[in-house]
Amino acid sequence: MQTARRLAQLPQPARLTVLSDGSGPAAAYAQRITGAGDRLGIAVTLLGYSDRTLVDLAQGDEPVLALLPLPDGLTRAMLSEAIGADRDVEGLHPAHLGQLVLASPTLVPPTAQAALYLAEALAGTLKGKTVTVVGASAVVGCPLTLLLLAAEATVSVAHAATGDLIALTHAADIVISAAGVPGLITAAHIRPGAIIVDVGLTRTDAGLCGDVDITSVMGKAAARTHVPDGVGPVTTACLMRNVVDLAARKQDPTNRA
Structure with a gap:
């Protein structure tokens, strides 16, 4: 290592x-x-x-x-x-x-870097791929968007004021969700064969949950990360x-x- x-x-x-x-x-x-x-x-x-x-x-x-x-x-x-x-x-x-x-990072926010690594591991090269990032925080969404642009992906960013989330996510090859809203991303939000990286982590009565409704997207997503023990x-x-x-x-x- x-x-x-x-x-x-x-x-x-x-x-x-x-x-x-x-x-x-x-x-x-x-x-x-x-x-x-x-x-x-x-x-x-x-x-x-x-x-x-x-x-x-x-x-x-x-x-x-x-x-x-x-x-x-x-x-x-x-x-x-x-x-x-x-x-x-x-x-x-x-x-x-x-x-x-400036695309010459001296130190990259860890969660954003982890999300990028996992997207590349699941999708291969990101060049030319469409990616929707859900969440625009300074910790994850904003730096991740810059990393994706540096990787030559075509990036859309959704946030709390986004009107039609499904339109943005359904158009993407890769959906990376860092909204902190359990179950936010369902099968309706993704195209068949899409890749999902779930960065969300929220404690609920059922335990730690991500942004993705796992049961809903199973069989439609080509690959997805787990919560916990995915991005973490x-x-x-x-x-x-x-x-x-x-x-x-x-x-x-x-x-x-």
Whole structure:
């Protein structure tokens, strides 16, 4: 595994601080991250949002991951300003997103990267394919759209104000849903043989659910990812790679930023 090999070559251990309110999917993701860190030898510290102020975060030197939902009064912009681009493991700092717009990314948001990898694994080359992304968040939808454009896909983006969702999704070779609405995507939303990447993750009375109504699309979709254990494990792997990337840059003696 390339990440493990690169980690072993670092002069100092890599570390990661994870902020979470401890509820819902955030708790499940935090557990997955901790497990991955243990296996790789990355020291992961789990903290609640009440355990650290922005001043505390600004004075640290380890990468920081802030899991949704954020507490009232805290925004992504405030977090980015506090930790800076060199500790932003999510790739959401304006410096990283700006490079993504220029198609020369320095650090890619892990969930968006994972969704791209899975789309390519299921569909092959994305060049010339039509893709509909459902959800336009800064964490997934927006960076994923930029990655898909760089892969020369033809991309449509749906969001909360989209009037005719079915028209957009039914026209697509690939549907990637990151809306966080359980059962949103049904057989009516896809063409026969379409590929579905389900990024949604919501805790319901039945457990963790994705955006796709699995029973409905079975037999119509050519391939689909599972929830859980579909995009999630790939996202974690991408996150760990980002941790190692940031650690390597920080520990590089030629880096005098």
